[in-house]
Amino acid sequence: MPAPGETVDPSRVHALDPDQLAAAVAAARESIRAAADLDALAAARTAHVQGAAAPLVLARRELGALPREERADAGRRHNAARAEAQAAYDTRLAELTAERDACVLVEERVDVTLPAARRRRGARHPLSSLSDRLVDVFVAMGYEVAEGPEVEHDWFNFEALNMAPDHPARSEHDTLYVEPTDSGRVLRTHTSPVQIRALLDRPLPVYVVCPGRTYRNDTIDATHSPVFGQLEGLAVDEGITMADLRGTLEVFAQELFGSGLSTRLRPSFFPFTEPSAELDVQCFACRGEAARQPRQPCRVCSDEGWIEIGGCGMVDPNVLRATGVDPARYSGFAFGMGLERAAMIRHDVREIRDFVDGDVRFGLPFGIEV
Missing domain, CATH: 1.20.58 (Methane Monooxygenase Hydroxylase; Chain G, domain 1)
Structure with missing residues (x-):
C-alpha cells in the first residue's frame, strides 16, 4: 500500500x-x-x-x-x-x-410406540411413616426431637435410669455388649438414654420426643425382633403432674387410632418412673364391644376390648438427681412405645418379620400414608 x-x-x-x-x-x-x-x-x-x-x-x-x-x-x-x-x-x-x-x-429417532421401561413406584417403609406421623403429633404440642448414639455407655443406658449393676430389671433387657465386654459399651436397649442426654445438655424445662432404633438379644419370631424401633417422650418442668401425662397420652392415642376412643392407665413398674403405668386404649375395631358381648369376637384386641400401647409414669427422683435436676423443684413424666407393635396393631400385621423381609409388595399398601 x-x-x-x-x-x-x-x-x-x-x-x-x-x-x-x-x-x-x-x-x-x-x-x-x-x-x-x-x-x-x-x-x-x-x-x-x-x-x-x-x-x-x-x-x-x-x-x-x-x-x-x-x-x-x-x-x-x-x-x-x-x-x-x-x-x-x-x-x-x-x-x-x-x-x-x-x-x-x-x-436420533425414538420409537414412541414401544412400551416404556419404567420401574414400579415404591412406597415409604410403614415404620418410617408411622414414626414421622407420631413425631409430628408431639412437635405440634411443642416438643423437640432428640436423638442419640445407638452404641451407648452403660451409665446412660442403665445406671442413670435407676438401674444399678445388680438391679434385677437388667436381666429383662437381654443386653448386647460391645467388645471388649468390660468397656461399658452396649447397644442401647431402649431410647431412654436419649432422655438422659437431653436433661444433661438442654436447659430446663425440657420437652423432647425420642424416636430411634434399639437392640436386644431376642430370638426373632412373630412378635419379637432383636432390632426394633421405639418412640419415647420426656417432659420435665415445674408443677408437672400425672394429670398432664394422662392428657398428653390421650391426645396421642386419638391421633394414632382415631378420636372418640377412651384410654386408661393400669398400675405397673419401671425402674425409672414412680408411679408407673401401662397405657391402654379402647379397641378401635370393636370399640370395646368384644369384651361385653363374647359372641362378637375381635381379633385386634383378642376380645379384651382394650389394646396395650406402652409404658409411662412420673420420672423417678433418682433419675432427676443423676442428671443434676432438683426433684424438689422440678417434676416430669416419661412414656414409651414400640413402633413395630403400634404398626402391627394399626395395620393388622401378624408377623413382625414382614417389616424387615424386604418384600416390596408388603410396603406398597402403605404408600398413601402421610
Missing part, C-alpha cells in the same frame, strides 16, 4: 481490478459449493469471504490507496463481489443445515 498523499496509478491496485474481483468471487463460490459439511463450509468462509487473509478482505484494504474520484466506483464493485460471495455462502448454509437436521431425525 502506498504512503499517505502519494499519487497512485489505479492500474497498480490489482486486487480491486474487476477481473481480480471476479476471480476471487469464482474461487469463493467453488470452495463454498465443494463444502461437504458445516465445518468445511465455515473454513471456506474464513478463507474466501471473512478471514483476515481472504482475497475480498485484502481488496477492501486497497480502497484507501485510490484517488478520491476512483474510490466510489471501486467500492461499489467490491460490495457487489462480496454480496455475491455471501449469497453463495448463505445458500449452501441452508442446504447443509437442512441435511444435518434430516440426518438427526433419522439417527
Whole structure:
C-alpha cells in the first residue's frame, strides 16, 4: 500500500481490478459449493469471504490507496463481489443445515410406540411413616426431637435410669455388649438414654420426643425382633403432674387410632418412673364391644376390648438427681412405645418379620400414608 498523499496509478491496485474481483468471487463460490459439511463450509468462509487473509478482505484494504474520484466506483464493485460471495455462502448454509437436521431425525429417532421401561413406584417403609406421623403429633404440642448414639455407655443406658449393676430389671433387657465386654459399651436397649442426654445438655424445662432404633438379644419370631424401633417422650418442668401425662397420652392415642376412643392407665413398674403405668386404649375395631358381648369376637384386641400401647409414669427422683435436676423443684413424666407393635396393631400385621423381609409388595399398601 502506498504512503499517505502519494499519487497512485489505479492500474497498480490489482486486487480491486474487476477481473481480480471476479476471480476471487469464482474461487469463493467453488470452495463454498465443494463444502461437504458445516465445518468445511465455515473454513471456506474464513478463507474466501471473512478471514483476515481472504482475497475480498485484502481488496477492501486497497480502497484507501485510490484517488478520491476512483474510490466510489471501486467500492461499489467490491460490495457487489462480496454480496455475491455471501449469497453463495448463505445458500449452501441452508442446504447443509437442512441435511444435518434430516440426518438427526433419522439417527436420533425414538420409537414412541414401544412400551416404556419404567420401574414400579415404591412406597415409604410403614415404620418410617408411622414414626414421622407420631413425631409430628408431639412437635405440634411443642416438643423437640432428640436423638442419640445407638452404641451407648452403660451409665446412660442403665445406671442413670435407676438401674444399678445388680438391679434385677437388667436381666429383662437381654443386653448386647460391645467388645471388649468390660468397656461399658452396649447397644442401647431402649431410647431412654436419649432422655438422659437431653436433661444433661438442654436447659430446663425440657420437652423432647425420642424416636430411634434399639437392640436386644431376642430370638426373632412373630412378635419379637432383636432390632426394633421405639418412640419415647420426656417432659420435665415445674408443677408437672400425672394429670398432664394422662392428657398428653390421650391426645396421642386419638391421633394414632382415631378420636372418640377412651384410654386408661393400669398400675405397673419401671425402674425409672414412680408411679408407673401401662397405657391402654379402647379397641378401635370393636370399640370395646368384644369384651361385653363374647359372641362378637375381635381379633385386634383378642376380645379384651382394650389394646396395650406402652409404658409411662412420673420420672423417678433418682433419675432427676443423676442428671443434676432438683426433684424438689422440678417434676416430669416419661412414656414409651414400640413402633413395630403400634404398626402391627394399626395395620393388622401378624408377623413382625414382614417389616424387615424386604418384600416390596408388603410396603406398597402403605404408600398413601402421610
